[in-house]
Amino acid sequence: MVEEPADNPYVRDPDTSFDPVEKLSDATAREQVRDLREAIEYHDYRYYVANDPVVADRTYDTLFDRLVELEDTFDLHDENSPTRRVGGEPLDELETVEHVAPLLSLQSSGDADEIREFDRRIRDAVGDVTYSAEPKFDGFSVEVVYEDGAFDRAVTRGDGREGEDVSANVRTIGSVPLHLRGAPDVLAVRGEVYMPRSGFQALNERRIERGEDPFANPRNAAAGTVRLLDPETVADRPLDVFFYDVIDTSADLASQEETVDLLRGLGFRVDDETTVVEDVEGVLDYRDRLMAARDDLEYEIDGVVAKVVDFAKREELGSTARHPRWAFAYKFPARTGETTVERIVVQVGRTGKLTPVALLDPVDLQGVTISRATLHNAARIDELGVREGATVRIERAGDVIPEVVEVIEGGAEDGDFSMPGTCPVCDGNVVQEGEHHYCTNASCPAQLRRSLQHFCSRDAMDVEGVGEEAADQLVDTGLIESLADLYDLETADLVSLDGWGERSAENLLAELEASKDVDLGTFVYALGIRHVGTERARALAGAFSLDELMDASATELREIEDVGPEVAESVASYFDTAANVETVERLLDAGVSPKRRERGSELDGLTVVFTGSVPGYTRSELEDLLETHGANVTSSVSGRTDYLVVGENPGERKREQADAEGVETLDPAAFEERILSTL
Structure with missing residues (x-):
């Protein structure tokens, strides 16, 4: 337990009626900054590690804002100030850094006989031992190095010898200490960055509602986040960390128990499930207990780790080139088929269709981790009786799209789901057509992101460089509010975006220019009209000019082969919408020139x-x-x-x-x- 700072006015019942900064001397400002940093670091420990805060959130925010104000006014910035947790400037790339000591992998198996054989080899070599039993976190391993008690760097595991410097990102995690009081001069620790289940589900919910693909599982979400180049984005995501090993230190440590005591004493977050057992049977019992409790934990684990407690015996046992001989990961069997519905959210597609999606407790299915499954529509939910909290069986439809096929056990009584009356992304009106619901707002950002991606796809306008990430950037930054805005982009607009250089910007503008000369059928398909694929778009272009198509009634459209009433109504409705007509007209004004394909007569009428x-x-x-x-x-x-x-x-x-x-x-x-x- 970290001791409470003595004589710090901002720890207990702090007075937050601060004097205006312009009335402070440099010396007073420096003293206040020092006290605020120390107090905020302590409050971070109490909140993120001890889970026992001593000030209200509003008080904490006031202290934090005051520190930001003082650092900005008196130019007192520091890389290890708590204010750096909100993120910094975007990085150009992640540099490669050598570890202070190799981060080896572990021997692993899910077979009880193999861990018993591991134990037999240990006892044959060094006699009886006790084991430290720990959860095997399903996260992202990092090395964190401190010099003279101050956070110096954080490095990914990489190949075990060297990894990527992710200091700016790990610094944003609230449970990572930035200063250690009473720390050894040299200290390098190993931890596991993870995304709590509740935070993972909330993040996926936001991504789905924005029309983005969700993360497959918390581990991928954590790993992807830690390696982002923008620390501000990292700071907005729900990351946490457990520490479990000391890699290098000037302190004299003789056992894993002393290691855990040191980590806890310095304020590192150590999992309460970590314990010591007398023998390998204790490891087996520990593994069975944690496997039964894994669904109740706020973090993902995929097994347990057994480590010889005594460091002298570890030294005798040594290591191979790949793993230490004194540790073993006893893994859980993969989850298959059955899981729990954590939340039901609504995804908005490029045509405005609202699709209910079940966010699942991640489960392994045919070798793939599944964290969401389609529920198709409200009628399907009612038919299955799906509720939040329900235990369900999932299958992969056509071996691709996972879907809920059966409710095994009903969920919470208050978990009934109904489709929203307004769009969850833009609050636009929602209309029901048959079994499906649609957002009627053509400018809905969720629709626009995917419409933009579709418009630029190979079978449409074939504009290389506008995939999912670029489409999200262009819409989220406000550069694109309509498909027609694409052709108003300039080099300066694009180079202002993260990850864009002058060459990539010029390449995209050249692609856009080349796309203006387009076949009419391709153009009609690119507009993304509901129910109009490539074949129907060609059929429409074969029967009408663009002007004729825009004026055609549903009755006239139904005269075309393969155009039924649903398709005809969809096309007519699209061109009856003023915003869509404006988009088409602006595209034409920008130089897009759809031309009807010249058709020969050799196969006429076939x-x-x-x-x-x-x-x-x-x-x-x-x-x-x-x-x-x-x-x-x-x-x-x-x-x-x-x-x-x-x-x-x-x-x-x-x-x-x-x-x-x-x-x-x-x-x-x-x-x-x-x-x-x-x-």
Whole structure:
């Protein structure tokens, strides 16, 4: 337990009625800064480590703000001031740093016989031993180095010999001490950065509501956050840390028990589950107890670690090139199939569709960690009876998208879910169409981020350089409030963004310029109209000019092959929306020039459908080739279809439809002979 600073006026019942800074002398300001830093560091310890704060949050904030004001006014900044926890300037890159001592990995297994064999080897070599039993944290390992009691650097494990300097990011974690009172002159410690489960779920909830992909599990979230180049972003994320080893020190330590006592005494956060057991059977019992309790912990663990307590015996046992001979990780079996629904949130897609998503206690499924699953729509939730807190079984639909398929045990009585009446991102009105709900605000940021990414994708405008991260940046910084704003971007706008240089900015502007000359069908697809994929976009472009399409009624649109009532209503509604028409007009004013494809007449009037793949061609290549020569390529078989081309790995449904409609089928060889050879 860290001792409370003596004679510090800002520790107990502090007076926060401060004098104006302009009335302070330099000497008084320096004294106040010193006292404030010491007090705030103590309050950080009481809040983050001891979980027993001695001042209210509002009082803490007042002290913190006063320290910021004094440091700014009197230029008294310090890298290890508590004010640095809010982040600093973005980094250009993470530098590589050598560890003070190798950070070795551990022998590991989930087989009880193997840890018993490990124990037998230990006792054969050094006699009876006791073990330190600790949780095996599923986080991100770091080395933290202190010089003369002051935080000096934090380094990732890397390859065990050297890692990346993440000091600016680790400094933002509240439970990492920045100053140690009574510390050895030399001290390097090892800890595990992790993201608490509650913080992980809240972070994923925000990401989903923003239309971003969630993190797969807390470990990935923690690892990705620690290695970010922007410490301010790191400071906004819920990271914590447990410390469990001393790597190097000038202190005289003889055992793991003394190590833990030193860490706790200096104010490091050590897990209360750490204990000492008498023998390997004690390790097995400890592992079984923690495995039963793992779902109740606020952090992820994937096993337990057993370490020989006595350092002299560790020295005798030594290490291999990869791992110490005196430690062993006894791992839990992977979770499979069943898990708990922590929260139900709503994701807004690029078409405005609201999709309920279950945020799950992470579970291993077919070798992949799953932390979310789609619930499709409100009707599906009601059908399954999903509630927050429910135990559910999940499957991967088509081995890709995880979904909840069964409720095994109901959740909390107050966990019933209903779709929101307004968009969770923009507060826009939500309308229901059949089983689905949609945000009606075309300027909704969640829609815009994904619409922008879709607009620039390869099958659309093919603007390289605008993936998910860039799309989020452009929208979040306010540079893009409409798709048309893309063509107003300038080099200065882009180089102001984190991670952008002059060359990447100029490359994007060149891509945008090249994209202006575009096929009409591609342009229609790029707009992201609900239910309009590449095939329907080409069909629309084949039947209408852009002006005609913008004026077409739902009745006129339904006359096109493969355009049913739902698609027709969606297209007509899109162009009936003033904001969408304005976007199209601004794109045209910016120089985007959609042109109808020149069509030959060799295959005029022919309607073809594909199922399966044709060797030597992509589906897009075949569709472009046939349509260029006058054919219509549709996605479904009807009485107006001339041929169904059945390639490799075909689907059954289209072949059944062809049989029912009397449509002739062609294999790839017959397709080549009957159609392609005529071109």
